[in-house]
Amino acid sequence: MPRRREFCNFRRRRLYFLMLLVFLSPSLVLCLSKEGFYLQRAKLGFDDPNAVLSDWDPRDDTPCKWNGIVCDSATGSVISLDLSSSNLSGPFPSILCRLKYLSSISFYDNFINSTLPEDDLTMCQALEHLDLAQNYLTGVLPGRLADLPNLKYLDLTGNNFSGDIPTSFGTFQKLEVLSLVENLLDGTIPAFLGNVSALKQLNLSYNPFSPGRIPPELGNLTNLEVLWLTETNLVGEIPDSLGRLRRLTDLDLAYNSLTGPIPGSLTGLTAAVQLELYNNSLTGELPSNGWSNMTSLRRLDASMNELTGPVPVELCELPLESLNLYENNLLGELPSGIANSPNLYELRLFRNQLTGILPPNLGRNSPLQWIDVSTNNFSGQIPENLCFNGVVEEMLMIENSFSGEIPATLGECRSLLRVRLGHNSFSGEVPAGFWGLPHVSLLELVGNSFSGGIAKTIAGASNLSQLILSENNFSGVLPEEIGFLDSLMEFSGNDNKFSGSLPGSIVNLGQLVKLDLHNNAFSGGLPPGIHSWKKLNELNLANNEFSGEIPGGIGELAVLNYLDLSGNRFSGKIPAGLQNLKLNRLNLSYNHLAGDIPPLYAKGMYKDSFLGNPGLCGDIEGLCDAKEGKNGGYVWFLKSIFVLAGLVLIAGVVWFYMKYRKFREVKQTLDRSKWTLMSFHKLGFSEAEILDALDEDNVIGSGASGKVYKVVLSNGEVVAVKKLWGKSKLADESSDLEKCNHQDDGFDAEVGTLGKIRHKNIVKLWCCCTTRDSKLLVYEYMPNGSLGDLLHSTKSGLLDWSIRFKIAMDAAEGLSYLHHDCVPPIVHRDVKSNNILLDADYGARVADFGVAKVVDADGKGTKSMSVIAGSCGYIAPEYAYTLRVNEKSDIYSFGVVILELVTGKLPVDPELGEKDLVKWVCGTLDQKGIDHVIDPKLDSCFKDEICRVLNVGLLCTSPLPINRPSMRRVVKMLQEISARNQTKNVGKDGKMTPYYYEDVSDQGSVA
Known part of the structure; x- marks a missing residue:
């Protein structure tokens, strides 16, 4: 992991080596060869914390045995230097070019910084291989690299080079590999690269080029085997000239804005192994002719476009390995020829408008692993031979019109990991073997007409974490074996016909997060x-x-926030222990409960929680009617006295009322006009209903800008109302940095921002109410509060990794909307976990826009602020000393939120010492490793995904703003991380190593 070295340490080491050379005896110096002396000079320029150069001993007569050095066996001359992943830092040692026969240099994955010395590099006349990927090089690309007559391999991936690609790069004589991935190159992709006739690999992916077309001149590169232009801001159509690239094996044009159809000329790419065109804006139909010419095509990904028409028959007759056409507008039936592909392992067609049946032989002739045809209009049965070869891992068919029974053969498909058959028309009993598949983690059968019971074989489903059987016709008792599922986190069996008692073993489900069995016939x-x-x-x-009786043990469930036992026959008292819970929903209505309601719940706001229990008593209107009847005479007497006193009082003041009637009418008119309501959505309530509920019993939070109330409306909806502090209150607390040195209460910024934006991950502002002295903001209510409160409380165990990842994704999409989709863009300026609110399903909303600012319309993207806004631990380093605000400031803060989600730690905490969370994470990674960074509450099975998300957080918190990805890019990276289908990552050699997408159609579920 990247680390910043103290400059004084570097100076101290360098002085040590200089003194060593000075005081060495003449005999020792003379025994070292000239090449060894040059290498010693190069060593002096490095900071080497891992001592990888410790065996570079000046007393040796030759450097050929030194770490990273390779010499020619005949001449003894140094021909190769490879110090990859050595944690070295310092500028590029240009003295290496004095090694006359040096043909290969690799400093891949180090901390080589500064700029490349253009003139010195031209001395490396023998150089054939130069790999400086994954370093910190800056400046423009050295144009004179093209003067190296023997250079064949040039990899500068993952640096900070900027500017245009030099014109001289079109004059390389022998260059075969050019990789400039993940830099800051601008301009457009130059046409002159088509002149480098020896090129076999050209990789320009992940650069912020200006919008431009694919240069047709690239079709002149007849030796080209690999062409990667991923996320390079391409527009327009794919040029026909690419059809001349007869040796092309890998074409990647993903994440661009290409338009038009896939050109028929590409059918000439008979050696193409991979064609990925997803996430563009392609329109038109897939060409239905010419596919038969592409006899070597193995993998086609044209997903996330706007393609229309049927899936070409000719395409499905090719020996494909992977076919990805998801998220288009494809129509018609899936050609049966796809079932004959002997190597097909991946078929993803979800979110189209495809109809008809799946080919009956699908899976029989191929090693099919992943099939996702969700959200189409397919019908018929599941192909019986889908798992014929026993390797299917994911079978996703939700939201179609499939019918019939689950084939018995699938009960023997032990390779299955995820099954989603929800919202179809399946019927019949589930095969006994299907219940007990040992590796299935998700079994979803919701919204069908399945019948029968859960078989005892479910004891074998040892990896099952989600069992979702809702809205079917399942019946019978739950088997005792269901308590053997140690990994089960969710069991949803509502809206079925289950009966009998719950098995005693069900209490053994220690990982259970959700148990939903409502609308059944359970008893006991x-x-x-x-x-x-x-x-x-x-x-x-x-x-x-x-x-x-309701078990008192429920009161010991510390993270329980939803409890509904209504509509049963529970009796006895309500356990007092329920007061230990922080419930967002409590419903004990329509039972046979009696006695006093626990004091915490004996309030009017909980009235609906206790309806239909005649024996319950509490300080709630409508309860204890029977008790009142027992003392009816006494109550009647008291009422009579109060009525008489009231009549006397009314008679006494009637003359006063008549005398000041006019004055009263004027006062009422003034009162009605006192509040001004400004709505941003269609409202089903008035300001009077809000004002009546602003009492201390409804306070749910208090922050820098005011109090927050929970208000239950008459229509049953719930809203959150923020009542802003008065000016004096703000003035008293203006010294607190977390309160952003407010010059006002943030009301105008909040209304001006939230009143005009609409996004599912931005908190909804219903309306605002103002008077001269008070200001109210009415928001949608978030039952689970803020991420910060939940993550750093005793309820943090509730946030498993799947929920945390979902929160990160939602918040990223909200910020991406502010930065990229709002015109002009909006900078939040106070992104933190306490300003990310969570709904009932843990969906995240970005909130609190009291210090938000619109980015300057001049396009410069920065704005100078007079005071610092933000919260300790979240403020970007450059913002603290320049007061220049732009989107990069938000990105840094969001990176800190990601580190919070991964580590479970506060951004500033005494536990971290004098470090903030960012510095603590970097230091701990270097000294102790990843296991000491990840929150121990998180399941280790997600370690790989957690590490990837941690990398995103570290990118976002880079000290240099220019190195931080845009929020749009952050969203893409998180989407890629959650994915399980094959995509690509940049590797050591500049190639893209595959990993797998989680099905994109699986929104909101545990990954």
Whole structure:
């Protein structure tokens, strides 16, 4: 992982080596060869914390045994230097070019910085291979590199080179590989690269080029085998000239804005192994002719476009390995020829308008691993031979019109990992073997007409974490074996016909987060031992026939925030321990409960939680009617006294009322006009309903700018109301940095920002109410509060990695909308975990725009602020000393939020010492490794994905703003991380190594 070295350490080491050379005896100096002396000089320029150069001993007579050095066996001359991944820092040692026979230099994955010495490099006349990928080089590309007559391999991937590609790069004589991936190159992709006739690999991916077309001149590169132009801001159509690249094996044009159809000329690329055109804006139809010429085509990805028409028959007759056409507008049936592809392992067609049946032989002749045809109009049955070769891992078919039974053969498909058959028309009983597949983690059958019961074979489903059977016709009792599923996190069996008692073993499900069995016919009491569900967040047993007392153990479920036991036959008292819970929903209505309601819930706001329990008593209107009847005479007497006193009082003041009637009318008119309401959405409530609910019992939070109230409206909806502090209150607290040195209460910024933007991941501002002295902001209510409160509280165990990742993705999409889709862009300026709110499903909303600013319309993208806005630990380093604000400031803050999600630690905490979270993470990674950074509450099975997300957080918190990715790029990286289908990453040699997409159609589920 990258580290910054203290300059004084570097100076100290360099002085040490200089003194060493000075005081060495003449005999030792003379024994070292001239090449060894040059290498010693190069060593002096490096900071070498890992001592990889420790064996570079000046007392040796030859450097040929030194680490990283290769010599010619005949002449003894140094011909290769490879110090890859050595943690070296310092400028490029140009003295290496004095090694006359040096043909290969690799400093891949180090901290080589500064600029490349253009003139000195021209001395490397023997150089054939130069790999400086993944370093910190800056400046423009050295144009004189083209003067090296023997250079064949040039990899400058992952640096900070900027400017245009030099014109001289079109004059390389022998260059075969040119890789400039992940730099800051601008301009457009130059046509003169088509003159480098020896090129076999050209990789310009992930650069912020200006919008431009693919140069037709690239079609002149007849030796080209690999062409990667991923995310290079390409526009227009794919040129026909690419059809002349007969040796092309790999073409990647992903993440651009290409338009038009896939040109028929590409069918001439008979050696193409991979054609990826996804996430563009291609329009038109897939060409239906010419595909038969592409006899070597193995992988086609044209997903996330606007393609129309049918899937070409000729395409499906090719021996494909992977076919990705998802998220288009394709119509018609899937050609049956696809079932004959002998090597097909991946088929993803989700989110189209395809119809008809799946080919009956699909899977019989191929090693099919991943199939996703979700959200289409397919019908018929699941192909019986889908798992004929026993390697299917993902079978995703949600939201279609499939029918019939699950084939019995799938009950033997032990390779399955994920099954989603929801929202179809399946029926019949589920095969017994299907229940017990040992590797399935997700089994979703929701919204069908399945019948029968859960087989005892479910004991074998040892990896099952989500069992979703809702809205079917399942019946019978739950088998005792369901308690053997140690990994089960969600069991949703609502809206079925299950009956009998819950098995006693169900309390053994220690990982259970959600148990939803409402709308069934369960009976009997709840089993003892419920307190063992330490991670349970939602318990819904409504509308069954449960009886007995409510177990007191429910009060020990520390993270429970949803409890619905309504519509049953529970009796006895409400356990006082329920007051230990922080519930967002409580419903005990329509049971046979009696006694006093626990004081915490004996309030009017909980009235609907206790309806239909005649024996319950509490300080809530409508309850204890029976008790009132027992003392009816006494109550009647008291009422009579109060009525008489009221009549006397009314008679006494009637003359006063008549005398000042006019004055009263004027006062009422003034009161009605006191509040001004400004709405931003269609409202179903008035300001009066809001004002009546602003009492201390409804306060749910208090922050830098005011108090927040939870208001339950008459229509059943819930809103959050922020009442801003008065000016005096703000003035008293203006010294606190976290309160951003407010010069006002943020009201204008909040209204001006939220009032005009609409996005699913930005908190919704319903309206605002103002008077001369008070200001109210009415938002949608977020039941799970803020991410910061939840993550850094005792409820943090509720946030497993899947939920944390979903929160990161949602927040990233919200910020991306502000930065890229708002005109002009909006900078939030106070991104932090406390300003990310969570709804009931843990969907995230970016909130609190009190210090948000619109970026200057002059296109410069920066704005100077008179004071610092933000919160300690989240403020970008350059913002603190320049007061220049742009989108990069938000990106840094979001990176800190990612580090919070990964580590579970606060951005500033005494536990971290004098370091903030960013410095702590970098230091701990270097000294102790990744295992000491990741939150121990997170499941280790997600370690690989967590590491990838951590890398995104470190990119976002780069000290140099120019190195931070845009929020749009952050969203793309997070989407790629969550994915399980083959895509690409930049590797050591500049190539893209594959990993796999999670199905994109699987939104909101545990990955």
